[in-house]
Every structure is written in C-alpha cells, then in structure tokens.
Amino acid sequence: MEDDPLSPGTRKGRDSPVKAEVEALARHRLSRAREAVAEGEHLFAKDAFMGAVNRFYYGAFYAARALLAIRQVDSSKHSGVISLFQKHFVKTGLVGVDRAKALPRAFEKRQKSDYGDFAAVTQEEAEAVREEVRAFVEECARVLERLITQKQPRSKRG
Numbered sequence: 001m002e003d004d005p006l007s008p009g010t011r012k013g014r015d016s017p018v019k020a021e022v023e024a025l026a027r028h029r030l031s032r033a034r035e036a037v038a039e040g041e042h043l044f045a046k047d048a049f050m051g052a053v054n055r056f057y058y059g060a061f062y063a064a065r066a067l068l069a070i071r072q073v074d075s076s077k078h079s080g081v082i083s084l085f086q087k088h089f090v091k092t093g094l095v096g097v098d099r100a101k102a103l104p105r106a107f108e109k110r111q112k113s114d115y116g117d118f119a120a121v122t123q124e125e126a127e128a129v130r131e132e133v134r135a136f137v138e139e140c141a142r143v144l145e146r147l148i149t150q151k152q153p154r155s156k157r158g
Contacts (some may be wrong), residue, residue: 067140
C-alpha cells in the first residue's frame with residue numbers, strides 16, 4: 001500500500017503509526033482549535049464580528065497545525081502553515097480542495113479585519129467564515145482520527 005496517503009511509512013510491530021507524544025500534541029492543537037471556534041461563537045452571538053472572525057481563523061489555524069503535528073512539520077509563519085497544509089494534506093487527497101479553502105480564506109479575512117484601518121466585518125461575512133471553519137475543523141478532526149487509529153499493513157512475503 002505504498003500509494004496510501006494515510007501511510008507515513010512502515011513501522012513493523014506497531015498498532016498505530018503515530019508516536020504517543022506526537023498524538024498528544026496533535027490532540028492538544030485540535031482542542032485549541034475547538035476552543036477558538038467556541039470563543040468565536042461567543043463573540044458572534046454578541047455581534048462582535050471582527051473578533052469572531054479572528055477566533056474562527058485561529059480555530060482553522062490550530063486544526064491545520066494539529067494535522068501537521070502528525071507529519072512532524074510546522075512553520076513559524078501563518079503562510080507557511082497554509083503552504084505545508086496544502087502540500088501534506090490537500091495535494092495528497094486527505095482533505096478536499098473545497099474544504100481546505102477555508103484556511104486561506106479565513107486567513108485573508110482575519111488579515112483585513114485585524115490590520116485594515118477602516119475594516120469592518122458584516123454579520124454575513126462572519127457567518128460565512130464561521131460555517132467554512134466549522135466544517136474545516138471537523139474534517140481535520142476526522143482525518144486526525146484516521147491517521148492515529150490506522151493500523152499499518154503488514155509487509156507481504158513472497
């Protein structure tokens with residue numbers, strides 16, 4: 001199964017291809033993603049749409065970093081995280097292109113709302129980011145579980 005995008009390599013005699021400390025880091029980052037989304041929901045309910053977009057973006061960012069932890073790659077720059085996510089999870093087919101667009105879209109919206117002098121975020125814009133990010137985080141959670149629980153195929157002897 002060399003072409004299996006879930007397979008990070010062969011490790012004989014292991015039930016999971018993921019080391020315990022790597023799994024713990026990935027799960028911690030996913031927890032942070034869900035916390036950030038919950039914070040965004042709280043701000044959204046209070047009509048604080050700029051703050052909500054910020055927290056929704058960070059939800060997507062932490063979810064992407066959760067998956068990157070499994071591949072043991074990371075970046076100190078947000079654009080680097082987006083690029084690595086594309087390389088390791090979108091181009092390999094683990095996360096669909098349409099679903100993955102939530103990360104750069106939320107990043108762009110957060111950049112404009114956080115740094116634009118006269119930036120404003122409408123309820124509709126914040127709601128669009130919220131819906132995309134919710135789906136993105138849950139997709140990352142599903143992929144993470146598959147990566148963690150996948151058992152490595154035994155090599156065939158011939």
